[in-house]
Amino acid sequence: MALLNQQEQAQVAEAISEAERHSDAELVTVLARQADDYTYIPLLWASVLALILPGAINYLGQWLSVHQLILSQWAGFILLAVLFRLPSIQARLIPRAVRHWRASNLARRQFLEQNLHHTDGETGMLIFVSEAERYVEILVDRGISEKIPDSDWQTIVNQFTQRVAKGETAQGFIECITACGEKLQRALPASREKNELPNHLIILD
Structure with a gap:
């Protein structure tokens, strides 16, 4: 348009x-x-959260193996990277x-x-x-x-x-x-x- x-x-x-x-x-x-x-900003958010969240889950007692931890980080990054590209969400991520x-x-x-x-x-x-x-x-x-x-x-x-x-x-x-x-x-x-x-x-x- x-x-x-x-x-x-x-x-x-x-x-x-x-x-x-x-x-x-x-x-x-x-x-x-x-x-x-602003491609780099959603990717940055996805990277940070993908690193933090599995570690936080592990810390709270849901013990993950090294393999599970790495797999969950990769899966989380891909999911969040796609999600954060949605215009309605991306607009809220960019200061x-x-x-x-x-x-x-x-x-x-x-x-x-x-x-x-x-x-x-x-x-x-x-x-x-x-x-x-x-x-x-x-x-x-x-x-x-x-x-x-x-x-x-x-x-x-x-x-x-x-x-x-x-x-x-x-x-x-x-x-x-x-x-x-x-x-x-x-x-x-x-x-x-x-x-x-x-x-x-x-x-x-």
């Missing part, structure tokens, strides 16, 4: 064009389904700090990969969302940060994050772009024609 349908993507692109029409900023939007598959750290890393990689650090006047802006982590971040280049403090984007980020949590990502994008456009128009009003970077929503599915 697509993260946003074609109509929603077109609405996001139109909002970007409108924001860029009134300011010197270059906006790029990126939507990721998930920042990481929020880890999920946000991975999403933040992906946002910074996208800022570089989309060449937002090479725009004329250093006026690149990235609006990044990772749906699985319910993570939103706005990154800007020097030409914008010199005119608008990074703290000014936090309210917009918070409102967008609430939209993502409700499954209203498309509406969140449009509201975020519009709000950013208003700030950019005041701080960096349009002084030239430009279209260095794509206006369409970039989807990492």
Whole structure:
């Protein structure tokens, strides 16, 4: 299933064009389904529990032979590794700090990969969302940060994050772009024609 349908993507692109029409900023939007598959975390949990549980059973008096102990550890690891891969369970095993750290890393990689650090006047802006982590971040280049403090984007980020949590990502994008456009128009009003970077929503599915 697509993260946003074609109509929603077109609405996001139109909002970007409108924001860029009134300011010197270059906006790029990126939507990721998930920042990481986190394969190593369920496996780590399965490994630790598979080592501890048979030993705990043995300690409590249910004596196991060495062969039984090793067999139960292997069986436990396989069972838990499969169980912990279920999305509903995996989400509870991954600390929020880890999920946000991975999403933040992906946002910074996208800022570089989309060449937002090479725009004329250093006026690149990235609006990044990772749906699985319910993570939103706005990154800007020097030409914008010199005119608008990074703290000014936090309210917009918070409102967008609430939209993502409700499954209203498309509406969140449009509201975020519009709000950013208003700030950019005041701080960096349009002084030239430009279209260095794509206006369409970039989807990492």
